[in-house]
Amino acid sequence: MRRRQFIQLLDMLRDELSISSDPAVGVSATPNLKQVLSRHYETLYDAHDWPFLRQMFPRITLNTGQRYYDFPEDMDFDNLEEVNNWWGGQPHPICRGIDFGQYAMYDSDSGVKADPVENWDVRLVGNKEMLEVWPVPAGSGQALQFKGKTKFKRLVDDADLCLLDDQLVVLYAAAELAPPKKRTDINAKLTAALARLGMVKARGQGGSESFRLGLGSTRPRFRGVTVRVR
Template identity: 30%
Template sequence: MARGTTLVKLLDQLRAELHTSLNPAHNNQVRDKQVHFLNKTQEWLWEDYNWPHLRERKNYPVQAGQRFYDFGADFDLERIERIEVMTGGRWLELDQGVDSAHYALQNSELDQRADPVRRWRIAEDEQIELWPIGQTDGDPTTLENYVKVTGIRKLNPLVKDTDRADIDDQLIFLYAASSYAPDSKEGKMALNRANKRLAKMKGRLTPRRQFSMFGVGRQPQPYRRPVVGAYRPPGT
């Protein structure tokens, strides 16, 4: 997987795939359009699959009296997988969802506080609400009262020539070429190659079920009570 390819290199790859001139001066009129297709393609690929290399874990301190947190600056909120809090020297996973029943116990509107935080939800303005409101700042030495967020990070856009792609470059320029010129021979060939590469990459990244070459041995049979029919005395 070739990641980290610069935008200027992606433009060269796209133009080569479309059999157009590689000279930037010959592409001045369509450069913005080409960049648009590359960006939209990368965004689609990012949304299509939870790429393992884009999964991150970051620690944030709980702030006493703070209800909302800006985890959305680093993570796609819809793809946060779990949030944990360090309490008593161990990580405890928070439950998702905060409703009226929880506010009846600890009303965040009234600034009622307690440690540790126990739940989270996606709030307005790309923020995460932690409930209840913490009453103690996180300790950077022990990480006590810190929260750990695990999820898929946000995508870095391709704007400057030196910006680098987060997704495999072949997937980006091949799918971009197929969208840029869908009815052309080049576009159709690019789509076919892109689909094959995407399937292969997903196959490599999908965990395989383990199996034993020689089987798992004889399995214990469940106990069955013997069936006794009508009793017949000996000799009868």
């Protein structure tokens, strides 16, 4: 089951390790249990492509003359599959990267504006990472939409939610924390964890889209008139 609270994972781990859930018993072990759970959760998140964590994020409406925008809160902008600019009622793929070459064409610092937006990038504005678009929009009617992976959030507070399968995370943590003298228990839990991983990944691939390699994109590129405004 996904989206279990951190406190629930902790209780499950205690059960796997036969540790009493009584707050008065083994309370000193709790920080270590939480650390191991959190670490295995993050490792599993990074190590595998989880289809159920991919989503299309809400569109970001672009405003005339506005250069910077907030990213969707749950979006990991380093794990994106596709970015489109909705313009003229159609999605047009755009690229990440705004550098000297782009600014030489349309200098955002000098107030140059043009349609449509063709590139995006991440910029540190103050102490916040924000979305920059290029060129700066000259008019309205555009919206960016991102498709990618849900951002990882650490398990810190008891109510924090684990986005991955609860049994998978707990079994990996239990395999590490089982007493060294109980080698049979360690092997059994690791075997169960690997089996669970295979099952969860296979289940997540059901009905996935297939692709033909080498054919390129059939989506239309921009074919409009460029409007430049100073």
